[in-house]
Amino acid sequence: MDATEKQREHVAILCQKTGTTANLITKDCDALLQEANEPLNEEQIVNIGTIRKASQKLRSIADEVNQAISNGIPLWAEQEETSYFMTVLAHDLKDPIMLILGFSQVNLKGITGSLSDRQKETMEHIHRLGHMLTSSIEESLLRANGIFKEL
Numbered sequence: 762m763d764a765t766e767k768q769r770e771h772v773a774i775l776c777q778k779t780g781t782t783a784n785l786i787t788k789d790c791d792a793l794l795q796e797a798n799e800p801l802n803e804e805q806i807v808n809i810g811t812i813r814k815a816s817q818k819l820r821s822i823a824d825e826v827n828q829a830i831s832n833g834i835p836l837w838a839e840q841e842e843t844s845y846f847m848t849v850l851a852h853d854l855k856d857p858i859m860l861i862l863g864f865s866q867v868n869l870k871g872i873t874g875s876l877s878d879r880q881k882e883t884m885e886h887i888h889r890l891g892h893m894l895t896s897s898i899e900e901s902l903l904r905a906n907g908i909f910k911e912l
Contacts, residue, residue, distance in 0.1 A: 772850070773830055775901040779823040779854060782894045786816035786861060789883050789890075799880055804873035808864040812887060815857035815864075819894075822853050851898045858898075861891040 790813035794806065801809070865888040867873060869881065876884060 768847075769830055771901050771904050772826060772847070775850075775897060776823040776827045776830075778897045779819050779894060780827070782890050783816040783820035783823065786887050786890055787813055787820070789887050790816065793880060793883055796880070799877040801880070802874045805868055805876075808868055808873060812861050812864050815860040818857040819854060822850075822857075826850065847902055851902055854898055855895065858891050858894055862888060862895075865891065 790809050793801065793809050794813075865884050868876060868884050869888060
């Protein structure tokens, strides 16, 4: 397997992790918003809606990149282009992740009002997923750099 194939594999894995994580975050947000027994205030609803939109953006980015790879669209041709592509992809993914982390932290700290224990657990899960995805992105960037150092 040459460097380009390895890189495509790493991008595909990252996009798969991103898509799966985005789906989990969306599911958690939906659960929070639909829980009738534990009502949220307006600010909390807006924050959760923002988190949900950010997770949908992550899913969209992952789907677009996966579709391009599946269609055989060359995302890069040279080592420098690959490095640039990975940097741009990481940046595009980190923007919505920062929204997820920020708004989940605001809700966890009680800035917008208190959460029930169940809501807090769900929000903590969302926050952990955001951190896990950040780690996956950083790992992918390190692997990408490692592939080219082998050449």
